[in-house]
Amino acid sequence: MSLQDKVVIITGASAGIGHDLAQHLAKEKARLVLAARSEDKLQHLSDQLSAGGTDVLVVRTDVSDPNDLNDLVEQTIDRFQRIDVLINNAGVECFCHFEDVETDEILQTIETNLTGAIVLTRLVVPHMLRQSSGAVINMASTAGKLCPPFGGVYGATKAGLIGFTQGLRGEYLDRGITATAICPGFTKNGGIYDRIVKATGKKTSTALGGTSTKAVAAAVLKAIHAGPPEIIVNWPPMRPAIVLREIFPRIGEMLTTAVSKPFLRRAADMSTQEKNAAATGNSDQPTA
Ligand SMILES: NC(=O)c1ccc[n+]([C@@H]2O[C@H](COP(=O)([O-])OP(=O)(O)OC[C@H]3O[C@@H](n4cnc5c(N)ncnc54)[C@H](OP(=O)(O)O)[C@@H]3O)[C@@H](O)[C@H]2O)c1
Numbered sequence: 001m002s003l004q005d006k007v008v009i010i011t012g013a014s015a016g017i018g019h020d021l022a023q024h025l026a027k028e029k030a031r032l033v034l035a036a037r038s039e040d041k042l043q044h045l046s047d048q049l050s051a052g053g054t055d056v057l058v059v060r061t062d063v064s065d066p067n068d069l070n071d072l073v074e075q076t077i078d079r080f081q082r083i084d085v086l087i088n089n090a091g092v093e094c095f096c097h098f099e100d101v102e103t104d105e106i107l108q109t110i111e112t113n114l115t116g117a118i119v120l121t122r123l124v125v126p127h128m129l130r131q132s133s134g135a136v137i138n139m140a141s142t143a144g145k146l147c148p149p150f151g152g153v154y155g156a157t158k159a160g161l162i163g164f165t166q167g168l169r170g171e172y173l174d175r176g177i178t179a180t181a182i183c184p185g186f187t188k189n190g191g192i193y194d195r196i197v198k199a200t201g202k203k204t205s206t207a208l209g210g211t212s213t214k215a216v217a218a219a220v221l222k223a224i225h226a227g228p229p230e231i232i233v234n235w236p237p238m239r240p241a242i243v244l245r246e247i248f249p250r251i252g253e254m255l256t257t258a259v260s261k262p263f264l265r266r267a268a269d270m271s272t273q274e275k276n277a278a279a280t281g282n283s284d285q286p287t288a
Pocket residue numbers: 011012013014015016017018035036037038039061062063064089090091092093112139140141142183184185186187188190191192193194
């Protein structure tokens with residue numbers, strides 16, 4: 001699929017991967033719909049892209065609010081009359097000691113990362129069916145393939161997105177709609193992981209490797225053009241470890257835990273410190 005004049009919705013376009021992705025898609029001459037809660041950041045990005053000749057629509061959207069999702073689709077159709085690509089990228093991290101996580105935080109993580117993506121896709125698919133074409137890209141994570149310690153809630157949402165993608169493909173491939181799960185590893189030049197590293201001063205094990213927003217954008221372009229089921233974006237390649245875990249679950253589990261636990265324990269400790277600081281009103285505590 002050439003992207004010239006295609007209409008692409010990107011959720012979570014105000015920061016990190018989504019922000020850089022919008023810049024890459026603008027170079028492909030797509031027409032962009034930028035969605036997130038921070039309207040000022042979206043407007044700033046829109047101004048930049050419009051100055052370069054890109055047709056951009058900004059829609060302030062909280063993906064955990066079904067009314068906002070309805071509004072996002074309605075405004076897109078009013079302006080462009082079609083939707084060619086939906087990129088469900090908005091997401092929040094939840095790396096914490098599970099015994100400390102609040103119910104609200106669990107629900108917000110699931111509603112943002114998973115329910116929002118499913119509901120928005122449900123609103124978009126009828127338009128893609130009418131066109132007999134479309135691509136749904138779900139920004140999952142390697143955490144959805146090999147869930148790390150302290151990431152149970154986050155990993156569950158990403159595993160859910162991967163399952164949802166498989167279901168969509170089985171149902172709609174023969175009607176012209178592709179669906180792809182993108183699974184980035186730790187992305188080192190912006191976004192969730194980068195912020196945790198800056199806040200904790202601790203990096204992941206070199207054995208885990210990682211990726212960049214540029215590599216994730218390249219994977220999204222490949223997904224739009226070729227519609228594969230799933231792309232894992234990480235160097236070194238992570239699929240051998242995933243296969244190993246399927247064949248030898250205990251050995252795979254030992255490896256996943258060994259390479260990710262020290263880093264994510266630090267992130268979880270910080271999450272607990274922040275909650276304690278918020279509860280006692282002491283804002284001198286470090287923030288992630
Ligand atoms: N960075 C990584 O290492 C990494 C690795 C694997 C997968 N991922 C996934 O990649 C995606 C992007 O992550 P990132 O690292 O770029 O994160 P980020 O820098 O924190 O950006 C997250 C984006 O999601 C938006 N968002 C959060 N909650 C939202 C809500 N309720 N409604 C609408 N938008 C919302 C944020 O915008 P507002 O705050 O303005 O709403 C922001 O634009 C996520 O799904 C994440 O799980 C990231």
